[in-house]
Amino acid sequence: MKLVKSLLLGSAAGFAVVAGAQAADLPIRKAEPVAVDYVRVCSAYGSSFFYIPGTETCLRVGGRVRAEYRYVTPFDRSEDSIGFRARGRLNIDARTPTDYGTLRAYIRYEITRNTGVYNFPLAGTAANSPDVAQAFVQFGGLTAGRITSFFTNADIATQHFGTLRFDDAPDLPALAYTFAFGGGFSATVALEDNISRRNAGLPLGFLGAASGLPVGNVFPGFNFPFTQWVPAGDTAPDFVANIKYVGTWGNAQLSGAVHQIRDLGVPPTLTAAGAIVPNTGRLFNDAEYGWAISPSVQINLPFFAAGDYFWVVGTYAQGAPNYAGFAGGDNRVGNLSGDTFTATSLVADATINAFTGNLEKTDVWSIAANFTHFWAPTLRSSIFGSYANVQFGSGSSTILTTGPFAGLSVGFTDFNEIRIGGNTIWSPVAGLNLGLEVMYTRVDFDNRIPGFDLGALANAVRPAGTSDVNVWEGRLRVQRDF
Structure with a gap:
């Protein structure tokens, strides 16, 4: 048995030697190198950019x-x-x-x-x-798509959490071209979305049916016409232009805009027999054009502390209050509800003169300012505020003289608004902001008439009592940017 095992082992060893010798005579084929395209850092456009592999x-x-x-x-x-x-x-x-x-x-x-x-x-x-x-x-120089409006001075550094009355970087569809002149100067012309800037302003007190469609007189027997502007279809974009300078000391910009206001009119109310109810409905007005202009400047203040700055923005708008900071939900003040704040919670582009039926553009002017100070590289505080004056067109409100609601002021109410606030933000590590902010808002109504609590109709009347509304608000923010 031992002899058999020895013969088998010897035969296997012999085959291995022969196979090894033959393999040594064959040419050796080297493995092809594997192509590796490492991700490269791109420094041409600032930090955190990298090249998409295989492209520029x-x-x-x-x-x-x-x-x-x-x-x-x-x-x-x-x-x-x-x-x-x-x-x-x-x-x-x-x-x-x-x-x-x-x-x-x-x-x-x-x-x-x-x-x-x-x-x-x-x-x-x-x-x-x-x-x-x-x-x-x-x-x-071409820009196309949805971007921050070119009416805004995008180089102003805003640190506030709340709302101030200026054009604070709204995003909307636009088609623009920017001319760079060198030396820090540039100019932009743009066509921007009109609907994004539209403030229709429908005081609820003038809406009859739950569907929101205007109906006849809200106050039966008083024959008070509608004052809300009902927008028609959009036929023209807003035209926006700016001239800008950016330098080591800060930046400055002058912006202007033209805004179309197109009125649909209101169909009259019909009786069950199909007859027109007197003093209801009105014909539409021809298209009007509002406009806005805004100078702004930011000044760096390194002599106080590194990073300190001050900015101020002024705006005047006629028929385009959106450009002065009265935009969408920011129309309201704090959490003022319709039954407390009336129609001023929606600052309309225009109103209808209740006595002539003509379209009357709303006038708005505002000024906003901010000062930011760095106590340390990781700790900064800002104080800020704005003042705004809103005046609706003539015939947009009236005082009822007869009936159970005599003495009530119905319609849109002119007002002044002041906002003052401050915050402190701590950035213990890069990209992390922990901030606390407090803001006070006061609204003063012009020629206020004390009113009554009309329940669902209270949206159409000026608030009763004193001539001002005061709101406090506070915010705590935790933010991580990456």
Whole structure:
């Protein structure tokens, strides 16, 4: 048996030697090198850019997470006084050098979860709001897509959490061209979305049916005509232009805009027999054009502390209050509800003269300012404020003289508004901001007439009592940018 095992082992060893010898005679084929394209840092457009492998396009992926908690003075038991907000932001910035300049594509997507005062006027509810905040292409001087309005001075550094009355970086669709003259000077002309700037202003007291369609006289027997402007279809974009300078000391900009106001009119109310009810409905007006102008300047103040600055923005608008900071939900003051704040919670582009039926443009002027001081590189404070004056067109309000509501002032109410606030923001590490802000708002109504509580109709009357409304609000913010 041992002899058999020895023969088998010997035979195997012999085969291995022969096979090894034959293999040694064969040519050796080396493995082909694996192509590795490492991600390269792109420094041409600032930090955090990298080259997309295999291209000359530089890409930056960033975003933000914001948690915010807010308190606002309530005016009755039905209103929320606190609110919670969580907001997530993702942005992608892609840039490619070309013979004609930089080709850029940018997307910013935001998702917001609001409750309480953030979801005004739907008290006790919560809402999600996914939003393509920005999406635009830039090629040389051309900009096309959804971007911050060119009426805004985008180089002004805003640190406030609340609302001040100036054009504070609204995003909207636009088509623009920027001319760069060198030496820090530039000029831009743009066609921007009219609907994004439209303030229709429909005081609820003048809405009859639940559908929101205007009907006959809200106050039966008083024959008070409608004063709300009902917008027709959009036929012309807003025209916006600016001249700008950016230097080592700061920046300055002069902006102007033209805004179309197109009236639909109101159909008359019909009786069951099809007859027109007297003093209801009106013909439409021809299109009018509002306008706005705004100078702004920011001055760096390094002699106080590194990073300190001051800015001021003034705006005058006729028929275009959106450009003065009265935009969308920012029309209202704090959490003032319709039954407390009346029609001034919606500052309309125009009103209808109740006696002539003509379109009357709303006049607004405002001034806003901010000073920011750095106590340390990681700790800064800002004080800020704004003043605004709003005057509605003639015939937009009247005082009832007969009946159970005699003495009530019905319609749009001229007013002045002042906002003053301050905040402190701590940034213990790069990209993290922890801030607390307090703001006070006061509204003074012109020629106020004491009124009564009319329940659902109270939206159409001026508030009773004193001639002012006061609101306190505070916010706590935790924000991480990356």
